[in-house]
Every structure is written in structure tokens, then in C-alpha cells.
Amino acid sequence: IPLAGVIGDPISHSKSPKLHGHWLQRYGIEGHYIPLHVTEGNLATVVRALPKMGFVGANVTIPHKVSVMSLADQVSDRAILIGAANTLTFKEDGKIIADNTDGFGFMANLKENAPDWDPKAAPAVVFGAGGAARAVLVALADAGVPEILLSNRTRPKAEALKSEFGTRIKVVDWVQAGNVLEDASLVVNTTSLGMKGQPELRVPLDGLNADTLVNDLVYSPIQTQLLRTASEMGCKTVDGLGMLLHQAVPGFERWFGTTPDVDEDLRRAVL
Numbered sequence: 335i336p337l338a339g340v341i342g343d344p345i346s347h348s349k350s351p352k353l354h355g356h357w358l359q360r361y362g363i364e365g366h367y368i369p370l371h372v373t374e375g376n377l378a379t380v381v382r383a384l385p386k387m388g389f390v391g392a393n394v395t396i397p398h399k400v401s402v403m404s405l406a407d408q409v410s411d412r413a414i415l416i417g418a419a420n421t422l423t424f425k426e427d428g429k430i431i432a433d434n435t436d437g438f439g440f441m442a443n444l445k446e447n448a449p450d451w452d453p454k455a456a457p458a459v460v461f462g463a464g465g466a467a468r469a470v471l472v473a474l475a476d477a478g479v480p481e482i483l484l485s486n487r488t489r490p491k492a493e494a495l496k497s498e499f500g501t502r503i504k505v506v507d508w509v510q511a512g513n514v515l516e517d518a519s520l521v522v523n524t525t526s527l528g529m530k531g532q533p534e535l536r537v538p539l540d541g542l543n544a545d546t547l548v549n550d551l552v553y554s555p556i557q558t559q560l561l562r563t564a565s566e567m568g569c570k571t572v573d574g575l576g577m578l579l580h581q582a583v584p585g586f587e588r589w590f591g592t593t594p595d596v597d598e599d600l601r602r603a604v605l
């Protein structure tokens with residue numbers, strides 16, 4: 335019986351077991367997906383042991399997404415670019431492959447929920463310069479977005495991403511972020527602002543156009559203040575849960591041999 339799981343510290347909050355568990359049940363696959371609480375000091379031992387215990391793969395979450403890359407025999411180009419891995423696949427010959435599916439999940443979520451959005455048409459505005467922003471920037475550049483206006487509270491972190499990812503990024507001061515929304519085809523929040531227990535995002539949204547697509551990576555709550563305000567202004571909005579669901583697809587497909595569907599049933603199972 336094939337096994338998979340998610341490795342993190344803490345791990346009890348992870349929605350991945352519900353997500354993969356739902357798919358296993360729906361497709362009648364004999365397999366199990368379990369949460370694995372692993373501390374930094376035990377990461378290498380655990381990752382090397384998993385394939386020997388019948389595991390076909392694993393997701394990796396905070397705080398191991400960066401350090402796990404050095405344990406893999408092969409790291410995908412996407413994971414190298416993003417600088418982190420979230421999906422491990424254990425091959426039959428014992429090799430460990432590390433990949434990052436966050437950028438894929440981000441883009442698949444937008445394609446599913448906003449099929450009319452044309453990434454090539456106009457600039458995108460991205461709030462935040464952390465790990466989630468890296469995956470989003472790589473995906474947007476890949477999709478041919480002409481310009482990315484990047485704004486972060488700590489400006490040097492945005493500058494560093496610009497020097498790493500290139501000329502298409504323009505850094506905008508955090509206090510100016512509200513002034514660059516007008517011409518955007520997409521606005522994305524990758525910061526933790528608006529998450530349960532965190533402060534709200536305070537960027538003024540008056541400049542937002544009704545034809546701009548607004549996406550929040552925060553999915554707890556599902557309807558953030560940013561999405562509510564944008565929606566009230568007539569914008570199309572996409573919540574962050576879809577990215578979580580879609581990023582899980584490539585792993586499930588590789589491990590269990592079935593391409594799973596992302597639909598309302600799955601959303602209900604995970605919430």
C-alpha cells in the first residue's frame with residue numbers, strides 16, 4: 335500500500351492530509367496520507383528513511399521547504415528558481431526528487447477561477463517579498479506578465495528579489511503601493527496580512543479598477559478584507575484556498591497515478 339505524507343513543524347494545522355485523504359477515498363485508491371511532525375534536527379534521518387518504509391512521496395511545509403533541497407538527489411529547475419521545495423517523490427531506485435508546485439498551484443487557481451485574465455495584457459502588482467512571493471514571481475514571469483510592481487514593508491527584500499529575478503520587476507515603496515494599482519490586470523497579496531490573528535492589509539484600494547483581478551493567498555479566512563473591498567469595487571476576486579488545492583495535484587498524480595480533480599467537493603472537505 336503506497337504511503338505519502340506531509341513533513342513540517344508544527345504540522346497539526348496542515349490541510350494536506352484532508353485534501354489527499356479526500357482524493358484517495360474518491361478515487362478508491364488503496365493508500366494513506368499522514369501528517370508527519372518532524373523537527374529540523376531529525377529531517378535528514380526521516381527523509382532518508384521514508385522511501386524504505388513504503389513512502390512514495392511527501393509534501394514539505396514550514397520550516398523545511400529550503401533545507402530539504404540539500405537532501406534530494408535531484409532538484410527541479412522550478413524549485414531551484416523559487417529556492418524552496420514542497421513536493422518530494424521517492425523513485426523506485428531510491429532517488430529523492432524535489433520539486434516546487436506552489437507556482438503551478440497559483441497559476442492553475444487563477445486559470446480555473448478567472449479564465450478571462452490575460453497575464454500578458456498589463457502589469458501585475460504583488461504585495462510581499464517572502465517565500466510565497468518568490469513562487470508567485472516565478473510563475474508570473476513564466477506566464478509572460480510584462481511588468482511586475484513589487485511592494486514590501488521591508489523594501490530591501492523586494493530589491494533583493496528584483497536583482498535575483500530580473501528587469502521585469504519594479505520595486506514600489508510600501509507607502510506608495512496604493513498608487514500603482516490603476517493599470518494592473520492583477521493584484522496579489524502574498525503577505526500574511528489579513529490572516530486570522532494578523533493585522534489587516536492597509537494599502538489604500540481606491541485606485542483599483544473594476545477590471546482588475548484581485549487574488550489573496552491568505553485563505554483563513556476565505557473572504558479576506560482585501561477580497562471583500564475589491565469585490566465591493568466591482569473587481570473579480572479569487573481566494574487563496576484554490577492555490578493550496580491546485581499545488582497538491584502534481585504530487586498526488588506522481589505518487590498515486592491519477593490526476594485528481596479540484597472542485598467544490600474538495601473545497602468542502604478541506605475547509
Ligand code: ATR
Nearest residue numbers: 462463464465466467486487488491524525526533
Ligand atoms: P511566506 O512564506 O508566507 O511568504 P514569509 O517568508 O515569512 O512568509 O513572508 C511574510 C511576508 O509578509 C513578508 O513579505 C512580510 O513583510 P516583511 O518582509 O517586511 O517582513 C509580510 N508581512 C508580515 N507581517 C507584516 C506586517 N505586519 N506588515 C507588512 N508586511 C508584513
